Amino acid sequence: MLHIVVFNVVLIAVVAFAVWGGGAPERIVAGLMFVANAATALLPYDPGSTFLWLDWSGFGVDALLFVAFTAVALRADRYWPIWLAALQLVAVAIHLVRIVDRALVPLVYAWSIGQIAYPLMALLVAGTVRHRQRLRDFGDDPSWSGETRCTDGAGRPADPLV
Secondary structure, eight states, X not given: OXXXXXXXXXXXXXXXXXXXXXXXXXXXXXXXXXXXXXXHHHSOOOTTTTTTSOOHHHHHHHHHHHHHHHHHHHHBSOSHHHHHHHHHXXXXXXXXXXXXXXXXXXXXXXXXXXXXXXXHHHHHHHHHHHHHHHHHHHSOOOOBTTOOOSBOSSSSBOOTTO
């Protein structure tokens, strides 16, 4: 159970960093990750049977998270949410593999689903760091596609009257 404590500590640190230093996409993804973790923790778990068949409740959480990450990726003026959605799609696909391949070892199924979260957190940290760098370098970092940068290209604020 130590791995669960370590995971939760790392998740809370990553979420706090994204909320403190991120733009809107980083904060939204941090919230989504936190809520998905809480929802997963509330799901019924029986070590003897949970991963013997498709874990429908876990699949539901992962599928909804994929849809939410995809919505952020389609709207955000960032590249990292695309990778985030793609990795979450892998988690959804692992659930679907369980339907097709009944020989999938339950431990492998459970481990595979759980390990996807670490690269997701790494992407969120990298996205937050890059956001902070763009703010430092340009003074502004539009969060959503279609927003215009409020600088003149050299990092100076653009004339608000033009």
